[in-house]
Amino acid sequence: MAIFVVCPGCRTRFNVSDKFAGKSGPCPKCKTIIEIPKLTEQVVIHEPEQFASGGRTQAGKLATKPIARPTVHFHAVTAVAVIGAILVVAVGTFALGRASVFHDNLILQIVGLSLVTPALAAGGYHFLHSEDDLFPLQGQRLYLRSAMCALGYLLIWAGFVSMRGSWITPEIWTWVIFATPLFLLGGFIAYLTMDLDYGNGVLHFALFVLVTVLLRWAAGLGWVWDIPSEEMPLM
Numbered sequence: 001m002a003i004f005v006v007c008p009g010c011r012t013r014f015n016v017s018d019k020f021a022g023k024s025g026p027c028p029k030c031k032t033i034i035e036i037p038k039l040t041e042q043v044v045i046h047e048p049e050q051f052a053s054g055g056r057t058q059a060g061k062l063a064t065k066p067i068a069r070p071t072v073h074f075h076a077v078t079a080v081a082v083i084g085a086i087l088v089v090a091v092g093t094f095a096l097g098r099a100s101v102f103h104d105n106l107i108l109q110i111v112g113l114s115l116v117t118p119a120l121a122a123g124g125y126h127f128l129h130s131e132d133d134l135f136p137l138q139g140q141r142l143y144l145r146s147a148m149c150a151l152g153y154l155l156i157w158a159g160f161v162s163m164r165g166s167w168i169t170p171e172i173w174t175w176v177i178f179a180t181p182l183f184l185l186g187g188f189i190a191y192l193t194m195d196l197d198y199g200n201g202v203l204h205f206a207l208f209v210l211v212t213v214l215l216r217w218a219a220g221l222g223w224v225w226d227i228p229s230e231e232m233p234l235m
Helices: 076-098 106-128 139-163 172-193 198-218
Strands: 002-006 013-017 024-026 033-035
Touching: 076 106, 076 198, 106 139, 106 198, 139 172, 139 198, 172 198
Parallel strands: none
Antiparallel strands: 002 013, 024 033
């Protein structure tokens, strides 16, 4: 077994026979005295193949097990069910809106939006979460996080409604000043509850706003930016 040494003078590298272990001798090039390390002082570097699969015991079995990565699979039946649910909600909201069921009925508006938002949060997560996420949300964890996210979104929407007509008026500058922070806050809530990066969190909240605005129109409540004069503050 050869011993690898480096001359401290000229930095030349040598392979020395193990019979010279523990002895000293001059470097063939610069004559600097080289101390050959003992065999017990050698650093043994194992071959990478021995650890490529996590290391093996003397019996040849894996010493460690790889981390199992759960994956979210696409199911056609689930996709059809989601699309069907969206159509039912949209058509149902439109039909009830034409019958003026939601008009001047704040409680029914809150209940309807509260039922839709958790499902919307879960659906948006499937589109926006990173494919490289080691532990994606699914099952009970996804339902719980979606409920928490939905609660945050509903509180933001309640804040928007309270400012609509008083602080937020048809003037564009009021929307830029008062509505923009709501989007930034919504992205932060998605970041905290749905484990999305902040950019995708803002998109997640934007999806909620888009669907809410469309459902509001379908319910016969008009577009959110059309503020009636009776809702405007007295000047």
